Amino acid sequence: MIHAKAFKIGLIATLALAMAGCTSIRQSRGYVVDALLVDAIQPGIDNQRSVEMTMGRPSFSSQYGAPTWYYISSVTGQRAMSSPKIRSHSVLAIQFDDAGKVVSTDRSGIDSVAFLLPDGDETPTLGRERGFLEDLFGNIGTVGAPGAGGAPQ
Template sequence: MYGVNAAYAASRKLSPAIVRAATVALVAIGLSGCSSIRENRGYVADQVLTSAIQPGVDNRQSVTATLGRPSFTSQYGDKTWYYVSSTTGRKPFVRPRIDTHSVLAVEFDAAGNVVAANRSGMEKVVFLSPDGDVTPTLGRERSFLEDLFGNIGTVGSGQGPGAGPGGR
């Protein structure tokens, strides 16, 4: 009987340490779920490679060999290749927030030689706020019932689509 009580007393002495360790582990696991999630979007920019592009020295082939294919190219005017890179951070259940944003615009002449390599960042980003959840349209607004029952009386009366002079 004495041995059982001694084992019980010994286990009671260890339990606060075990409880503390378990609590610390649970808090650490809970806080790891609140950490920010970082994502790279678009071109992953390397400062050494992007600074290696020199106007008057490089051409389309050397730019492709150094930087790879662009994110997109211009469709009008002078040929320009754009390398767009963004790093976002977001907490769980929250919309992503742009931390860093950079655009490298490489302009070419008609012969395919680099004319300029311009860099821009967050200063040129425009944040738009949409105007509500409704898209404005031309015409009059109709209710659901008007849409549902709007054709009653027009079928067969010669007022439908394609009805010209003389009815049908």
């Protein structure tokens, strides 16, 4: 009777640990969006300093064209023994005029993200493709040959 009860407790503990290993891991990356702060930014009223005091430093800012600050936020989820997947993604772009006043705010989501898939596992190169034997025996006779830069003649 005691052994059966201990076995049941051990089985329940093992199942609980196994189930804990199957939970999803949620991770926020980048700027943590606070909708109240984002809605507080008003074009024509706020400037770069007030935006920085409200939102903090941007994830990055534009280098060319109109001054624009970008706040990027991403939430990923990962199950046990799998690659992380993007659950949500948002970009807040705040555009300023030359005087530093907010001109506009623009929000975009995961629908604007470009997913790049590599084409195979080889990098294409220009030139002649050589096989294994050509790589192995390709230099035979070229060492010391005239014009090959070998030993002086």
